[in-house]
Every structure is written in structure tokens, then in C-alpha cells.
Amino acid sequence: MLLGLTPVAWALVALFGPVVAAFLIAVLPPLRQQGKPAAYLAITAAALSLVAAAALMLRQLGAPGEALVETTRWLPSAGRNIAQIGVRIDGISVPMLVVVTTVATSVQVFSLGYMAGEPPPAFGRYYAFHSLFVFSMNTLVLAPNVLQLFAGWELVGLTSYLLIGFYWQKPSAARAAVKAFWTTKLADIGFVAGVVLLFVSTSSFAWAPPADPRVHMAVGFLLFLAVMGKSAQFPLHVWLPDAMEGPTPVSALLHAATMVAAGVYLIVRANPLFQAIEVREVMTWLGAFTAVFAATVAVVQTDIKKVLAYSTCSQLGYMVSALGAGSLMGGYFHLTTHAAFKALLFLGAGSVIHAVHSNELSDMGGLWSKMKLTGVVFMVGAAALAGVPLLSGFFSKDLILEAMWEEHKYGPFAMLLGAAFLTAFYMGRVVFLAFFGKPSEKAAHAHESGPSMAGPLVLLALLSIAVGYFGKSFAALYGVEYHFHVGLVTYLATGTGLAGILLAWLVYGKKAIPESTFAFLAPVGRLARSGAVDRLYVLGFRHVALGLANLIGWVDRYVIDGVMNFLAWATIMGGRRVRKLQTGNAADYVYAVIAGALVLATWGYLR
């Protein structure tokens, strides 16, 4: 009992607070059209969820190994109960719940300032979607089985679509929303197939692996396909950079901290299903490749949000790779720290964009003197991401690299180390280009954002520093041992990170090394900038998918329809022939009757 409520009641508060808010905003037009009241309602609901999550966290820390499951019947069929719906409160769901509600509350408060320029009805709509998102994400996080997790999964997909397409008047935003939806839906086919296969083989939706190893592997691969879509793993990452068309706070909440991490959460949550050795091997390598690939692309982006988007891809690759290598703690811990500092970076970027009215790095510069607070918190976030010692990213990244090393996965280890270098380099680049150097025209009139935007920034900055020190508590929640120790890997990781920052400073800060030194890397840059993967999809679509569709269309039109049309034609023709028998002359009918009678009589006589 916490404050007179049972843990399950707290979980239900976290779940239903936001959905009630979303519902009220949706069905009460005055509330929605006023804008501000809707915002306060949504923030109250999110804060309530945060309080509930914190209460659950306190309880969970007191009894780390305990799992509390409360379910009710769902989809009853013919006396047999197919599935359960409810909440599961344990060491895995509670930390994620805290992450989601914390970031959601911060982002919603931040949006008060950031979205203030929107017309009130749009403002109301924005908060309705946000509340719906918090509910959906909590449904996913608290799910006691794969089926409810899938329901939450699709709901967050929907809210992602709605929020990316928030500026629906802009064709590029509408297109990005559709692209995100389609790409993730394509991947979700894997989820549906995996869940069905799981149910067929085990007759339940629990995350207990099927007995047959081949089925186990198939379920693992199918679910991992869904993870690739949601968590933007190569080659299904293409929707995430485009998703930056949505408002920046949305990018912070959905497309950096929580929703895209749902894929990683799925692997942690339903971990027994991902235990097939082949699946884990693919996860390790694909995650590492995504990490280094996305980091490379991030280096050449000129749009500050695109840099952060590719960085998110890259960090998600880190988590997936760690989980593939078997470091549950590493992947999940990095998810938590990443949620804090990436949300901070996005909100910081939002603050900058709000000030200079542009996403382009070239329109920024010299903002340090005008936006001290934003500058400080952004640098904290960037340093945490780059793995600067004693910040949160340092601990989680070190844990992952350590795990890779211990598992003797030297290939992925090298790739992740390379990604760490690139990460430090591109974050350094963003910081030096945006906050130092000569201010551009647009940056000249920039000024610091208001308190509603500064508050969340400070909170997240503190979290970005502090979360790293809770490793032991997290480890206790997941039921593993964790001791931070400084070793060879630590020195390697720290050295690489600092080297990246140093190089960025030399190139973009001090300008000691001219950018032209890297001219030999220009082809790589061009390739990274050109959206080669996107073009591959277009090619595949135009030539393979459309060709196949045309072929199927031809077969349908001329072969299948042809047979049907021939049958219809033959029937009509036959009918026309037979109709001639009917003359309309009464005498003819009488002839027929008499002839028939004679035939019958003859037949009867002869028999």
C-alpha cells in the first residue's frame, strides 16, 4: 500500500489518467478549441502518471525481484479464454514506465512554450495526441502478454503517425507521416505473424518460448523484424529521419526517447523469445552495423534535427547489439540513459530552433553568448551522448562495450567503438557549429526561451548526469550483478570519445584543420547524403514490386477473368439457343405435350 492505493491501482492511474484526458479533449470541442485548458489537463494527467510511476518505482526498489500481475479475461471464445488483459508490475516494466512518464511530462511542459505560436485548436489537438500517446505507451509497457503489447505497439504507431503529420498542411510532413506508418506497418507484419505462430505453437500469448527450436527461431526472427521497423534498424531506418517533420518536442518524446525504444523494450520484455542463437547473432551484427552506418550519415547532415535522428538510429543500434550479445542490463540501461540525454538534446535543439527559426546548422552559430542556459544543457546532453566520463552515457556505453568484449564479439566491438568515435565527432560538430563561431544573420537576434521551456531542460540535464549512477539499483531490478570497474575497455571507449570531440574541435572549433583535409572522404559523404537506401527502396518498388503487381494484374485480368468471362459468354449463348424452343404459339406447346405423352406411352408399353 502506497498512499492508500495498491500497486495495481497506481498502475491503473498511470494507464487511465492520460486516456481520460485524451478522451475529454477529443469529445469536448470547447476544451480543445481553447487550447490552453486542454494543455493543462494533459499535463496534469501526465504528471499524475509520473507520480504513479514514481510510487511504483519506490515499491519495486523495496522488493526488486517481485512481479505483480493482475489480469482480466479478454477475447473469451467458446468457453475458452484466449487472452488476458491487465498490468504486470515488475523490475522490467517499472523503470520503463518511469522513463516514459518523466520524458512525457517534461516534453508536454516544454511544448507549452514551444508550441505557443500555434492556433488554439491545433494546440488542443496536439495535447490530445500527446495524452493518447502516453496511454498507448503505458499499455505497451505494462503489458502482461505479447498480445496486449502488440495492441500498445500499434497504438503508439498510430500516435506517431498523427504527431509526425501534425503540420498536415505541409506536404512533406504528410508524406513523412505516411512513410513512417507504412514502413513500421511493413515490419509489424512480422509481429502479427510471430504472435500468431507463438499462439499456434504454445496456445498462449505469454513470452514462454515454443518447444520446437525451429519455431522458436522463426518467432524470434519475425518479432525482430517488428523491432527493426519500430527501432529504426538498418534497412528499415528510413522513416526515422523523415519523422523529424513533426514538431521538435514530438521528436524528443516519440522519436528519440520512448516510442522508438519500444523495439528494444520488446526484446528485453519478451527476452525468452529472442534466445535462439541465430536471432541473437543477427541482432548483434545488425545492431552494430546500424550504429556505425547511422553515425556516418549523421556526420554529414546539415539539419540539426537530422543529425540527432541519425544519432538516435545509431544509439538504438547500440542497444540492439548489446541485447544480441546477451547483455540485457547493458541494452536496457543504455535505453534509460539515452532517453534522458537524447530527449534533452532534442528539446535543446527545439529551444535553438525556436530562437533562430531554422533547422539548418549554417543558420546558427555563436549562440553561446545569447542562450547560456540552452548552451549548457545542450553540451551536457552532447557530452553524455559522446561518452564523456562521469556522465550517464559513459556508464551505459561502457557497459555495452564491456559486454561485447567479454563475449568475444570483437567484430561488433570494433564497429561500436568506431560508432562511438563518430558519435563524439558529430556531436562536437553540432556544438561547435551551433554555439560557437561567428553568428549568422538569423542567430543574431536569438534570445533565451521562457521558463516553461527552461524547466524541462534543466530537469533532463540533471537526469542526464544522475541516471548513470543508478546502475546498481537498475541491476538489482533486472536481477543481475553490476559493478562498475575501470579497465582496458573503459580507457579505449573514453579515449575514442575524447578523440572524436578533439577532432571536432580542431576542425569546427579552432579551425586548425581545414575541412578540405577530408576531401578524400567526399564520395562517402555524397553517398551518405544522397539517401541511397531510400533510392534503393524506390527502385525496388518501381521495378520489382510494380512489375510483380503488373504481372499479377495481367494474370487476373486475362487469365482468371478470362475464364469467368468465357463461362458467362457460353451461358448467354446457350440460353439464346434454347430460347428459340419457346415460340409463343399455343399449338406448339400442345404438340410438345402430345409428343411427350406418346413417348411416355410407348416407353411404358415397351417396358
Add this chain to the structure above:
Amino acid sequence: MMPIQPVLLLSATLFSVGIYGVLSRRNVVGILLSVELMMNAVNINLVTFSHYHGNHVGQVFAVFSIALTVAEVVVGLALVILLYRAKSDVAIDGAQALKE
């Protein structure tokens, strides 16, 4: 006991005449008359065999048949009148509405 062959021959002749009449007449009234002839052939058969078997059921049937024939003629003539109203004619080959 009177032999039944001549009577049956009469009945068959009468029936054949009736069929011929139905097939060859164009006038609907003529067709109705021919049908009456055929009915009478049937009645003769009924009475003949009744007599032959020394059983009265056939004669009773013949009486029923005559009553039915009366009803049938009533309906038939009513149809003729309707046909005349519709077509101003009582020729059978004008009535081909069944065809379509």
C-alpha cells in the same frame, strides 16, 4: 353383354378428333370445343369400363368429370373474353405474350 371394342373405338376417334381440333383451329372458341370433345371421350371411357367391370365408381367419376368440365368451360370462356378485350381478336396465334 355388349362388346366394348366399338365403344372404345368411338372414344379413341372422338379423342383424336379433339386433338386435331386443338392443333388445327386458330379460333380459341374452337379450341375450347375440341377440348370438350376430348373430355367427352374420356367420359365415355369411364362409363364403358364401369359397365364392363360391373362397378359404379367409374360412372360417379364421369358425373364429377362433367361438373368439372362445366367449371373449366366457364374459366375458359372468361379467358376468351379477356383475350378479346386485350387483342380485339380471338385467334390463338396473336397471343404470344408468353414468349418474352
